Amino acid sequence: MNKKPIGVFDSGIGGLTVYRAIKQRLPRERVIYLGDTARLPYGSKSESAIIRFSEENAHFLMNHEVKLIVVACNSSSSYAVPHLQASLKVPVIGVIEPGAQAAVELSRKKVGVIGTSATIMSGAYEAAIRKRNPCLEIVSRDCPLFVPLVEEGWVDHAVTRMVAEEYLVPLKKVGIDSLVLGCTHYPVLSKVIGGVMGEGIRLIDSGVTTAGQVDSILRNLGWLNHDPPDSEDDFYVTDFPDRFRRVGGIFLNRKIARVSVAGN
């Protein structure tokens, strides 16, 4: 098992923030990444569609003999992780549980959760936080325009600040002390989001905590890779490899050499 790769899937490119955290924590692990760019975004889709897409993505990764699957998309993590855990023979990790864990560790009294409509409607973060600490107050809201704003490249734009104010000022007013960035695109907007929220409110990006959980599961199973990986990481998309190569370079601060098309 040690030499086998870790599989990561996302609805598109945002999961690269989770990929990056895994590679920083576990540089010897080889990763196979799948971005379902033909059907993105997942955040505006239904539970049944998200589960079906997630099963197809996981199936693709299993055919590449991965030893563990990370569901890097919050919308998929909200709905599909229990289904995948029940049907697959490898460990499956979503980003919700690690994000909830970080929220419980960092919040004192009232935590905010933002994400896509699908993630917020699922109530997955609320459930995962409540399970750990039933006394924490939780305030959540969906921010559907953040993903298209990131994809448009308006990362530090007056419009983005105005949208962030519209979405976030109500959360600030109710007095949250930390804010879970419940969508992998949102860390790219940290500066704008932090600017609206002010210095006293901590922003929680679940990528780092997720990488920690991958580490401890592989360590416990004795499945960590101890040698340098045999080959480069593989990136697959279901549409538009050129765009993924270009925009992905911005997420990773380096060129992505190989991006192949995976038929879905």
Add this chain to the structure above:
Amino acid sequence: MNKKPIGVFDSGIGGLTVYRAIKQRLPRERVIYLGDTARLPYGSKSESAIIRFSEENAHFLMNHEVKLIVVACNSSSSYAVPHLQASLKVPVIGVIEPGAQAAVELSRKKVGVIGTSATIMSGAYEAAIRKRNPCLEIVSRDCPLFVPLVEEGWVDHAVTRMVAEEYLVPLKKVGIDSLVLGCTHYPVLSKVIGGVMGEGIRLIDSGVTTAGQVDSILRNLGWLNHDPPDSEDDFYVTDFPDRFRRVGGIFLNRKIARVSVAGN
């Protein structure tokens, strides 16, 4: 043929503006509408993906024995109409050619074209306008945030006005005299777009011209239906029928009774 329905497909809900224009012009025709809500939006997808999705949508409508297919999505019309015309045995009409026809009739000197990234990158409007009048100057640009703003319901919002200014003021400055709304969502933003452009610039919505073309093709073939339709129109989506029913009601100003899920 006269009794058979007209098939209309779109990436989602925007095509209802075209549906509405067809029903106003031809109230005796029964329509089967398919919205590919599981894979929307098409505007950020590649040419090959859009062609594949469009072929699958057309196949679904052909299985319902339609006598003519209207491609109500501009991104699909930009890339897929010639493919569909070559492979299907019924007439196929996109929204680009009728939109270009209207532009040539209404513009005097310089016409603007706005649409999704896929539509603008295709150059389909430019080609269709140039074929009719090589002397018209054409200035085009993509407006990727307009669709998510409509879907968010921010139809008359300060953010939408700011985004519209960012996108459209450069078109106004170069002196266009008309503007093709090259995406079926955009007519919903007519007020904001018109506010930025000012009174001298005509906005062109291709839905009405498309309905006119459907009328004349069916009339020439002798395929018009002369009796009241036998049954209600059918609406199919590939995901989220409840959302389509709710938001679709806003597009049509009436309740949509039956929305079924079509597996794709």
